Amino acid sequence: MVGVEFFGNFDLASAAIWLFWIFFAGLIYYLQTENMREGYPLRDDDDGVPANESLWPMPKEKTFHLRDGRGELTVPSKEYEDSKMRTDLALEPSSASTGSPWIPTGDPMIDGVGPAAWAPRKDHPELDAHGHVKIRPMATLDDFHVSAGRDPRGKPVVGGDGEVVGRVTDMWVDIPEQMVRFMTVDLNPEGTGKTRLIPMNMAKIGADRVTVRSLHAHNWDGMPATKKADEVTLLEEDKIMAYYAGGTMYATPARSQTVL
Numbered sequence: 145m146v147g148v149e150f151f152g153n154f155d156l157a158s159a160a161i162w163l164f165w166i167f168f169a170g171l172i173y174y175l176q177t178e179n180m181r182e183g184y185p186l187r188d189d190d191d192g193v194p195a196n197e198s199l200w201p202m203p204k205e206k207t208f209h210l211r212d213g214r215g216e217l218t219v220p221s222k223e224y225e226d227s228k229m230r231t232d233l234a235l236e237p238s239s240a241s242t243g244s245p246w247i248p249t250g251d252p253m254i255d256g257v258g259p260a261a262w263a264p265r266k267d268h269p270e271l272d273a274h275g276h277v278k279i280r281p282m283a284t285l286d287d288f289h290v291s292a293g294r295d296p297r298g299k300p301v302v303g304g305d306g307e308v309v310g311r312v313t314d315m316w317v318d319i320p321e322q323m324v325r326f327m328t329v330d331l332n333p334e335g336t337g338k339t340r341l342i343p344m345n346m347a348k349i350g351a352d353r354v355t356v357r358s359l360h361a362h363n364w365d366g367m368p369a370t371k372k373a374d375e376v377t378l379l380e381e382d383k384i385m386a387y388y389a390g391g392t393m394y395a396t397p398a399r400s401q402t403v404l
Contacts, residue, residue: 180220203220212275253391262385265382279317280374281328281374298311298312300354303357327342327354329341339373340384358395363391
């Protein structure tokens, strides 16, 4: 028999389990090092000096060819991490001890800190699998129409203070997903062309109005705008979403106070 004549007294079951543990340890090592390609080396909050606090070594640099002719990306790369760092944050620590909360020193909604923080994503629109812009205004899409639910176009937009700030003029569709991502609000329906985007998940569409509870009337002027009328970039998406989210805490001074 094979187990007696070829292997002799060798324990095949023991060999199998040890091979499994060796493979599993190698898999953990590989996944953890690959996970450190972005966001590493870690930085100190005070002086920005790299401080690798991991038990695992930094992986070797790997270059990725980006799709749609958008160049190459090498990670991990100190130059790449430095380009993503925001060094202009208007924040200060509440105390000298490490881990203390940071307090905004300016207008947190404009400065993009705290709940209004945004990530420095690429400043170009997201593309679908065919290289086309993924999110577009419905006014430019002949094949899309509202088939169910309430159509918000033409309804007034009301903030958390009950003030009417504008009127919805269009919706932005995620074409591959076939769902609405944003609404266009005209902040001056008389025709000045001052429009902004409202994320669908930050608005409630009623029978006679669209309500955005996170913002008050005085917050709308500072809202980030898009560079193009028919495109929104990844960076612009992040800033817009962060602005609305930050309003839940920073729209008025009363919202950022302690509640008992």
